[in-house]
Amino acid sequence: xxxxxxxxxxxxGTILALQTQIQAQATDQQSPVSIDRIRAxxxxxxxxxxxxxxGDRPTxxxxxxxxxxxxxxxxxxxxxxxxGLPSLGELVMDGIENVRTAAVQYKRRRAERRARKEVDxxxxxxxxxxxxxxxxxxx
Numbered sequence: 076x077x078x079x080x081x082x083x084x085x086x087x088g089t090i091l092a093l094q095t096q097i098q099a100q101a102t103d104q105q106s107p108v109s110i111d112r113i114r115a116x117x118x119x120x121x122x123x124x125x126x127x128x129x130g131d132r133p134t135x136x137x138x139x140x141x142x143x144x145x146x147x148x149x150x151x152x153x154x155x156x157x158x159g160l161p162s163l164g165e166l167v168m169d170g171i172e173n174v175r176t177a178a179v180q181y182k183r184r185r186a187e188r189r190a191r192k193e194v195d196x197x198x199x200x201x202x203x204x205x206x207x208x209x210x211x212x213x214x
Contacts, residue, residue: 161169202208
């Protein structure tokens with residue numbers, strides 16, 4: 076339900092008048108007749124009263140002044156949100172690659188040690204039978 080503007084102002088004025096009466100009743104904790112209370116009430120400004128004639132309709136005008144927003148093409152290089160830092164996936168994959176590389180290198184070194192030991196043992200057995208000088212083992 077839409078009220079005409081004058082009805083709206085009248086309703087607003089009624090609410091304001093009732094509000095001041097309710098506030099006055101809520102603060103009324105002293106005796107109803109007091110000279111100090113009457114003097115304090117007279118010093119306060121009167122409550123706002125809105126008088127609206129039935130035929131008057133106020134006219135409001137508004138104007139917005141702003142430049143229209145126009146998107147301009149951006150010729151600048153886009154900012155990298157990661158700031159060049161690796162992502163979590165890259166870090167995990169690098170870690171996995173490092174573990175894999177370390178395991179492969181360990182297996183290779185172990186196989187080389189075993190092969191050298193086997194060659195040294197075979198050479199020592201050969202030289203024990205043939206009486207040749209054995210090179211220094213463990214170089």
